[in-house]
Amino acid sequence: MNIDIAHIEAVLFAAAKPLTYDVLADIFESPKDDIILAVKELESYLVHQNRGIRIRISGMGVELVSAPEASEYIGQIRRKEDKLSNAAMETLAVIAFKQPVTKAEVEEIRGVNSDKVLKQLLSRGLVSELGHKDSIGRPILYGTTDEFLRSVGVNSLADLHEEVTHQDDRVEGTSDMTMVTAVDTVDETEALTTNSQDVH
Template sequence: MNLSSLEVTRLEAELSKAVEAILFVAEAPLSVDELAKTLEVKPADIEGALEELGARLNQGSGIQLVRIAGGYQLCTRPEMAEAVGLYLKPQRRRLTRSALEVLAIVAYRQPVTTQEIEEIRGVQSDHSLRTLAERGLIEEVGRKQTPGRPILWGTTQEFLHQFHLNHISELPPLDEGEEPTLEEVGA
């Protein structure tokens, strides 16, 4: 079979797109041989596709084709670092009122069990506890020596950092019998 130069160019362009898509989803650099085996083509065809892809990406793309560790990977261009950094900057999502209530209870009553928190609040607090733990504000600090050995919760170094405290003792004092309010923990 004899392909015209136009057909060869189209096949090369399609192969280049396929290589680009695979490199886009790959978690690590891929070698020419790995790409050739995946796409069931010759390594020389992959080399041509990589050359075409690199040339295409060099025409004003924020992405570049980079040779790393014996393979190829798509990476953001160094000049895009500021834009990428803006996106990757941790997003400060606000805590819900219920999560702040739970955090205040843990901060002032630690170590405290889930049951003790729920007795104070009068509602289930599992979701708030999970959210606070995922954000690194509270953690399991032990187990209570009672039947069932429930988890004891306490605040973390991240809690101290976010609320600008050196030590938990720097929390504003509570009057006798007073429950902590959101304002007192800096919310």
């Protein structure tokens, strides 16, 4: 079936979030392989036409994002919005590289109370409760979410660890500063994510 890539672009634009190939196949009532080819065609078209939007494929699916070349201007919009605090970024880094981890373990690494920042990360969907540790008091275990992976533009935690390896050969016992540097791409990547308001 010949799928009009303009229709795929419209669907991704309207969704304003990642859609899996299976969902797209259901929407267009087409085989998944045809959808994959059509998405690749759209991806190539957007690049060759030097459009202001691009295709990004992650573990969460396919989505439209703003072109990297426009990041300076998109960033000006994002800078006017609330960003993660340095404390939240540090906490997120610890959780990303030590998960599953309890609040007490996060606080032991950071040396400060993390109640407020954990609530912020939970509210933004970057961190979630994974269960309870089998120890006295059964404290809650925290870990990062698919939204976190989408925000930093990687498909898995293994990919994130690989990026850190390129920055610092000391993967085992990575310092807090190295972890924060790796996860610090959250705000930068969020600045590239396109939603309907960005395009207008």
